[in-house]
Amino acid sequence: MATSPQLRLLVCLVLFPSAHGFSALSRPPTVSFRDVSSAVAQSTVEAVDAAFDKDDLALLGSAPLGKSGVDERLLSLDGDELVELLGGSGRAKVVWRTLKHGLNPGEVATTMRGSGTGVGEIVPTTLGAASKEVVNARLAGLPPVVHTVASKDGTRKMLLRLADGMEVETVLIPHAPALSAIQRRAEEAAGGHEGLPGGEEKEGPEPEGHTTICVSSQVGCARGCTFCRTGTMGLVRCLDADEILAQVYHGRRVAREAGMPPLSNVVFMGMGEPLNNPAAVRAACERLTDDSFGFGFARAKITVSTVAPSPEAVRKAGSLPAMLAWSVHAAADEKRKVLVPTTTHKMTDLREAFRAALRTRSRAAKVLMVEVTMLDGVNDGLEDAAELADFLRPLIVEDRVKVCVNLIPYNDSGHPLFARSPAASIDAFQQELRRRGVFTYVRVTHGDEDLSACGQLATASARAKPAGKAEGHAEVKVKVVARPGAE
Numbered sequence: 001m002a003t004s005p006q007l008r009l010l011v012c013l014v015l016f017p018s019a020h021g022f023s024a025l026s027r028p029p030t031v032s033f034r035d036v037s038s039a040v041a042q043s044t045v046e047a048v049d050a051a052f053d054k055d056d057l058a059l060l061g062s063a064p065l066g067k068s069g070v071d072e073r074l075l076s077l078d079g080d081e082l083v084e085l086l087g088g089s090g091r092a093k094v095v096w097r098t099l100k101h102g103l104n105p106g107e108v109a110t111t112m113r114g115s116g117t118g119v120g121e122i123v124p125t126t127l128g129a130a131s132k133e134v135v136n137a138r139l140a141g142l143p144p145v146v147h148t149v150a151s152k153d154g155t156r157k158m159l160l161r162l163a164d165g166m167e168v169e170t171v172l173i174p175h176a177p178a179l180s181a182i183q184r185r186a187e188e189a190a191g192g193h194e195g196l197p198g199g200e201e202k203e204g205p206e207p208e209g210h211t212t213i214c215v216s217s218q219v220g221c222a223r224g225c226t227f228c229r230t231g232t233m234g235l236v237r238c239l240d241a242d243e244i245l246a247q248v249y250h251g252r253r254v255a256r257e258a259g260m261p262p263l264s265n266v267v268f269m270g271m272g273e274p275l276n277n278p279a280a281v282r283a284a285c286e287r288l289t290d291d292s293f294g295f296g297f298a299r300a301k302i303t304v305s306t307v308a309p310s311p312e313a314v315r316k317a318g319s320l321p322a323m324l325a326w327s328v329h330a331a332a333d334e335k336r337k338v339l340v341p342t343t344t345h346k347m348t349d350l351r352e353a354f355r356a357a358l359r360t361r362s363r364a365a366k367v368l369m370v371e372v373t374m375l376d377g378v379n380d381g382l383e384d385a386a387e388l389a390d391f392l393r394p395l396i397v398e399d400r401v402k403v404c405v406n407l408i409p410y411n412d413s414g415h416p417l418f419a420r421s422p423a424a425s426i427d428a429f430q431q432e433l434r435r436r437g438v439f440t441y442v443r444v445t446h447g448d449e450d451l452s453a454c455g456q457l458a459t460a461s462a463r464a465k466p467a468g469k470a471e472g473h474a475e476v477k478v479k480v481v482a483r484p485g486a487e
Contacts, residue, residue, distance in 0.1 A: 074138035076241035076283050079293035091131050093292055100295045102252030106136035142246045162243060166236060170247040170270055171214040174260045209261035213251040215244055217281055218272025223307050223342050227373055227418050230271045241283035248295060266297060268304045275306045275313040282320060289321045307340050311353035318357030325369035330379045331391035358401050367402040374421035375410050385429045389436035405433055405440035
């Protein structure tokens with residue numbers, strides 16, 4: 001039987017509400033979230049990328065070379081490249097001993113020696129005038145921080161302006177000592193840090209707490225998640241590795257100047273889909289985890305979060321020097337395609353890709369964080385929890401993967417049909433997962449009053465759209481197909 005007009009309307013309202021005249025301030029009284037849940041259970045939504053056709057997306061590269069037309073990178077240079085640039089390994093190490101703390105080795109006469117967290121002993125630098133000149137020239141091309149917003153809870157959102165005028169946001173999230181202790185107990189249970197599976201290179205107590213930086217990998221995003229503000233931008237372009245690392249460089253400085261706890265964790269959970277920018281993300285991760293010619297973070301403190309664009313992309317991510325997180329949001333194919341409309345693969349196929357990727361890892365790194373944005377009446381029922389537990393069982397039981405489910409209370413992104421799940425629903429969901437043997441915790445919301453929280457990042461940057469394409473959600477092309485056997 002053909003799909004009903006009411007069903008088509010419900011799916012269209014989720015994917016592009018602005019086209020139907022609904023504002024972000026009110027939810028239509030005649031359409032409930034339970035109706036949306038029922039709709040996605042009866043249909044399959046086939047969608048193309050939120051902003052561009054696949055051929056167009058494949059042509060989107062990273063930022064161009066510097067204004068002079070030559071390579072002006074600094075932060076993303078590997079050890080050999082930096083040694084060649086400065087004419088010696090000693091000079092290269094001195095430069096990174098300063099850069100990792102968010103300091104400019106071309107401007108300061110001292111740097112800090114310590115754990116790489118931004119706290120340590122002040123020691124003199126030995127960089128000569130010629131090397132300082134080279135470094136200054138390269139650092140001058142880094143994206144500057146043009147605006148900073150501080151939330152009441154201490155969260156700070158930085159706006160960086162890129163060389164071509166585009167802008168990206170990155171967020172510094174402080175964690176108090178008490179919360180750090182809770183998260184440490186959580187990581188011991190799951191094998192990871194920051195509530196993220198991991199577990200290698202444990203450090204001592206954190207009397208001052210710690211800070212996490214949430215970095216962006218693209219300007220905008222092509223995945224079009226219906227509950228995310230970044231998805232309304234479409235994909236403008238990918239960042240290069242220097243632009244990604246610049247966020248951490250500035251983050252170390254801002255955290256120190258603001259008196260925040262030491263910056264010890266990096267999560268690729270800002271703007272963009274990291275696995276749609278694999279080369280730059282890999283290069284950035286390599287510099288983040290390099291002790292001599294990089295920021296010196298432990299691999300367990302770096303997390304790359306992905307919606308899993310394809311099984312192939314997931315399998316390749318297995319060799320990243322970072323922990324992996326999967327933005328699942330719903331285990332059922334039909335419901336997941338409404339929440340992540342660019343999903344083109346079955347969830348079981350994506351799960352098998354993660355299993356293959358994790359099999360290549362050491363026991364300590366055979367871990368996975370699974371993220372679920374909790375939407376009232378959409379994906380927060382006990383049946384959703386049961387489906388998720390059954391879906392994850394092969395990873396937990398057969399592969400012995402340390403899985404941690406991170407429940408994320410929805411942060412308002414301006415969509416008229418979405419609202420945060422009540423605390424009682426989230427607690428019941430968590431208890432159902434635990435009852436079924438799945439470790440889970442609820443993410444503490446930071447910075448939501450200043451649009452700094454998960455799912456709220458977006459900038460005014462835009463890319464010239466092909467004629468005839470509208471903005472935001474309206475760019476999603478939707479075809480609703482009745483399931484076989486439906487009456």
